[in-house]
Amino acid sequence: MRLRIENISFSYGKDMPVISHFSMEGKMGDRIAIRGESGSGKTTIIRLLLGFERPTKGEIFINDKKRTFVQLKFLRQNSCWLPQDLDLGQGKLKEVFCYPFQFKNNPPCPEEQKIFSIFERLGLPKKIWSENFENLSTGQRQRVGIALCYLLDKPLIFLDEPTSALDEQSKKKVSELLFEDQEKMIISTSHDQWWIDRCSKIIDLDT
Numbered sequence: 413m414r415l416r417i418e419n420i421s422f423s424y425g426k427d428m429p430v431i432s433h434f435s436m437e438g439k440m441g442d443r444i445a446i447r448g449e450s451g452s453g454k455t456t457i458i459r460l461l462l463g464f465e466r467p468t469k470g471e472i473f474i475n476d477k478k479r480t481f482v483q484l485k486f487l488r489q490n491s492c493w494l495p496q497d498l499d500l501g502q503g504k505l506k507e508v509f510c511y512p513f514q515f516k517n518n519p520p521c522p523e524e525q526k527i528f529s530i531f532e533r534l535g536l537p538k539k540i541w542s543e544n545f546e547n548l549s550t551g552q553r554q555r556v557g558i559a560l561c562y563l564l565d566k567p568l569i570f571l572d573e574p575t576s577a578l579d580e581q582s583k584k585k586v587s588e589l590l591f592e593d594q595e596k597m598i599i600s601t602s603h604d605q606w607w608i609d610r611c612s613k614i615i616d617l618d619t
């Protein structure tokens with residue numbers, strides 16, 4: 413898959429543009445970090461790519477075709493989006509974890525053993541399976557989201573500040589897991605220099 417944003421601008425309502433004449437490209441194997449100060453529009457770029465917002469100017473291309481409903485459907489079917497604060501609803505982790513697997517075009521929910529092996533790789537204790545998702549720590553919820561992204565096994569992964577609540581040991585585990593398949597395209601937003609240093613392409617919104 414190839415993505416190209418060409419000279420787009422965007423504003424929420426009649427406000428000043430959040431994004432102005434912005435361009436970027438991504439292909440399989442790219443690990444992209446979009447960095448910039450708080451409010452610079454990092455999340456907005458992901459929302460534009462996923463079609464939750466439409467640019468006021470400029471074009472987005474998916475596989476060199478102008479983004480239409482058909483390409484957007486293809487993009488969404490082949491991607492996974494981990495927002496900053498993942499919400500899986502109320503309930504114990506074991507009751508809510510499989511929710512994203514129920515959507516059309518997603519694989520079936522893996523066996524518990526497989527899920528636990530990924531939890532182990534991410535340093536998540538097995539006991540969280542029986543705890544309420546919303547009671548987990550922010551860093552645990554973040555890693556549960558990473559486990560979901562890994563197990564959904566989509567070629568394109570969008571990550572919004574994936575390491576914001578993690579210590580260095582956990583960050584290392586997360587990057588080892590997510591970068592294992594070097595063919596995937598990862599588009600992340602980040603303030604975290606540790607994460608940015610491990611990405612292959614850096615897009616700076618502040619310059």
Ligand SMILES: Nc1ncnc2c1ncn2[C@@H]1O[C@H](COP(=O)(O)OP(=O)(O)OP(=O)(O)O)[C@@H](O)[C@H]1O
Pocket residue numbers: 424430448449450451452453454455456457601
């Ligand atoms: N739904 C919305 N309606 C109006 N303004 C919005 C909306 N979402 C974001 N904004 C504004 O757009 C600007 C960019 O927001 P965005 O969330 O993309 O920034 P960001 O770089 O991801 O910030 P952070 O690092 O704090 O997460 C901000 O000024 C924000 O207040």
